[in-house]
Structures are given as structure tokens and as C-alpha cells.
Amino acid sequence: MKLITETNEDINFICEADEKSGRKNYFIEGIFMQAEQKNRNGRIYPTGVLMPVVEKYNKDYVAQNRALGELNHPQGPTVNLDRASHMIKELKQSGSDIIGKAKVMETPMGKIAMNLIDEGAKLGVSSRGMGSLKMTEGGVNEVQKDFMLAAVDIVADPSAPNAFVNGIMEGKEWIWDNGVLQERHIAQYQRQIKATSGRHLEEKAVNLFKDFLSKL
Numbered sequence: 001m002k003l004i005t006e007t008n009e010d011i012n013f014i015c016e017a018d019e020k021s022g023r024k025n026y027f028i029e030g031i032f033m034q035a036e037q038k039n040r041n042g043r044i045y046p047t048g049v050l051m052p053v054v055e056k057y058n059k060d061y062v063a064q065n066r067a068l069g070e071l072n073h074p075q076g077p078t079v080n081l082d083r084a085s086h087m088i089k090e091l092k093q094s095g096s097d098i099i100g101k102a103k104v105m106e107t108p109m110g111k112i113a114m115n116l117i118d119e120g121a122k123l124g125v126s127s128r129g130m131g132s133l134k135m136t137e138g139g140v141n142e143v144q145k146d147f148m149l150a151a152v153d154i155v156a157d158p159s160a161p162n163a164f165v166n167g168i169m170e171g172k173e174w175i176w177d178n179g180v181l182q183e184r185h186i187a188q189y190q191r192q193i194k195a196t197s198g199r200h201l202e203e204k205a206v207n208l209f210k211d212f213l214s215k216l
Helices: 047-062 108-118 184-194 198-214
Strands: 002-008 011-017 024-034 068-070 084-094 097-104 123-131 133-135 141-143 148-156 174-177 180-183
Touching (some): 011 108, 011 123, 024 084, 047 084, 047 148, 084 108
Antiparallel strands (some): 002 123, 068 084, 084 097, 174 180
């Protein structure tokens, strides 16, 4: 399975005043994901793949107030609570689009996002999930049925080509290990080191480190 991210710019940042407290509330609204359209990363999400995933995410995360996202993408598929900036309140289908609404929280990262919005910074949202890809005859990478939505993050400068879709972790393989996602390459390195005798351990470690650097 690969870490898959998709950036979307067609969103609005809304600031509303709370009538009781007078405090500003910040929301993100707009298209969070799209099906049946080839995106700029050469990928397509079939409706039959994306919609069931969104339905499950709504049930397991949105309805349980667990649909957290981060400010900028982390280097893996999990959500880091210390970097959480917003919570998705709604995801609904509109044709082939997934329309979302998220509330920016008053966490350290959320406050940074609020300040960026106040200053007029151009921001976007970017979905993050795990899944496999299959190349079609038309040269499009089709996302497969094992896709799992992990989060929708707030990202900066979304108009930059491939700004957030070719990060150092996206192309890596990830595996489930006792309920925990681990990067396949790291697991392979660990197995090779354990299988190497003490006499050749230093040489093996150096070679594996070089191989690791070549993949960054």
C-alpha cells in the first residue's frame, strides 16, 4: 500500500462570530475530494471506490468527532495529535465531488492556521490515505478498493505543481504489522541487519544507510 495525497484548491475559509462568546470561529468549506476525474497527479478515484470510503470515514470518524487533520502533511499516514489543527464536521457527496466542512480548532497548529487566514494566506486542503494503484491502458493510475482515507490536511501554496504529492514518504510502501502501519523499507532493513553476522554488520549497516538515502 502507498501513501496517497491529493491537493484541492476549490475551498473557502469562513470566519464566523459566536453570538454567546463573541469569539471568532473558523471553518473550511468546499470540495475535499473528487471521483471520476483524472487529477494532476495522473490518478483517478472511481466512484465505486471513493464513495464507500467516505461513508465509512463519516461513520467511524466524523460522527465520532475523531476526524482530525493537520497543518501541512506529516511524513506518514497517521494523525499526530500534537499537530492537529482542525476537525471535519461534515463530508457529503455532490455528484462526483465530496463536499466537506471542517472547524479550525484552537490548538497550537490551529491558531497558526487562523493567523494565516487572517493575513490572507493562500491555503488549500489535501486528502491523505493509504491504498494501491493500478495503471490503466489509458496511462492513468486508478486507485483500488483497498484505499483508506486517513485525514484531510490544511496545506500551503496548493497551486505549486506537485508541491505536496511527491513528498519523500509518498512513494514508499507501507504494511500492517499487528494493527500498526509501518514503512516496508524500514522493516526490510531491520530484518537484514538481524540476519547479518557481527563480522559483516558494520559493512551491511553502511550499505543499507546508503540505500536509505538514495530513496529520499
